[in-house]
Amino acid sequence: MKQYSKRMVVIHWLTLIMVILAWYLGDSLDEARHEKSATLIGYLAHAMVGGIVLLMTVFRWIFRGVDGTPPPVGNSMMDLAAKGVHHLLYLLLFLLPATGFMTILASGVGMALLAGDASMLPTKYTGPGILPHTAHEILMNVLIVAVVVHVLGAIKHQFIMKNGLMERMSLRRK
Numbered sequence: 001m002k003q004y005s006k007r008m009v010v011i012h013w014l015t016l017i018m019v020i021l022a023w024y025l026g027d028s029l030d031e032a033r034h035e036k037s038a039t040l041i042g043y044l045a046h047a048m049v050g051g052i053v054l055l056m057t058v059f060r061w062i063f064r065g066v067d068g069t070p071p072p073v074g075n076s077m078m079d080l081a082a083k084g085v086h087h088l089l090y091l092l093l094f095l096l097p098a099t100g101f102m103t104i105l106a107s108g109v110g111m112a113l114l115a116g117d118a119s120m121l122p123t124k125y126t127g128p129g130i131l132p133h134t135a136h137e138i139l140m141n142v143l144i145v146a147v148v149v150h151v152l153g154a155i156k157h158q159f160i161m162k163n164g165l166m167e168r169m170s171l172r173r174k
């Protein structure tokens with residue numbers, strides 16, 4: 001096997017799109033909350049996109065086991081680090097949505113959604129909602145750093161080492 005399976009490739013690129021969308025929606029939500037203009041639809045849209053990321057990650061992990069992965073590029077420290085970053089990315093793709101759900105459950109957002117009343121939305125997280133919300137924010141920043149390192153690695157393989165690594169994540173079959 002020289003390339004990731006087609007379904008792994010499709011989920012990889014769909015995840016990129018959905019994570020960017022979830023990031024944008026989450027940031028807009030945070031801004032709206034500070035301006036006291038957050039809406040229930042805003043929370044639902046963000047939760048739905050983030051939930052899709054979680055669902056895709058669960059399937060991706062199963063497909064990974066069933067379809068397998070291409071062999072490691074090498075055994076250098078850098079290759080091991082790249083593998084570590086891949087595992088960190090999977091962990092973050094589980095933990096980010098998980099802490100998002102926990103924020104809703106532990107804060108007034110859950111009650112507001114159940115009651116269908118936007119006036120019950122919190123303008124500031126207090127009590128048990130603080131911890132998952134802070135974790136969600138921190139994990140987002142860790143994800144940004146991990147993705148930057150991951151993309152720099154891909155660029156190095158593609159343009160400096162020129163070993164065609166990107167083909168492994170391409171739908172064009174060799």
Ligand code: HEM
Binds near residue numbers: 023048093140
């Ligand atoms: C990969 C998936 C996700 C990403 C990238 C993401 C990203 C973000 C970002 C960037 C923020 C703004 C952080 C801040 O408050 O400064 C945020 C806030 C939030 N997210 Fe997510 N999120 C994801 C999944 C979820 C899920 C699945 C849920 C719930 C089911 C969720 C619920 C929330 C809530 C309640 C907030 C707080 C908004 C506010 O009141 O300020 N997130 N998210």
Ligand code: HEM
Binds near residue numbers: 019070086150154168
């Ligand atoms: C422009 C952005 C991106 C590029 C160019 C890119 C490129 C690649 C390439 C070439 C591989 C295969 C590496 C190998 O075979 O050793 C890969 C794997 C991977 N990528 Fe990305 N990627 C991008 C964005 C992302 C994002 C946003 C995430 C997650 C948030 C992500 C998560 C992963 C994971 C977890 C793997 C390992 C797959 C596995 O072994 O199961 N990537 N990426």
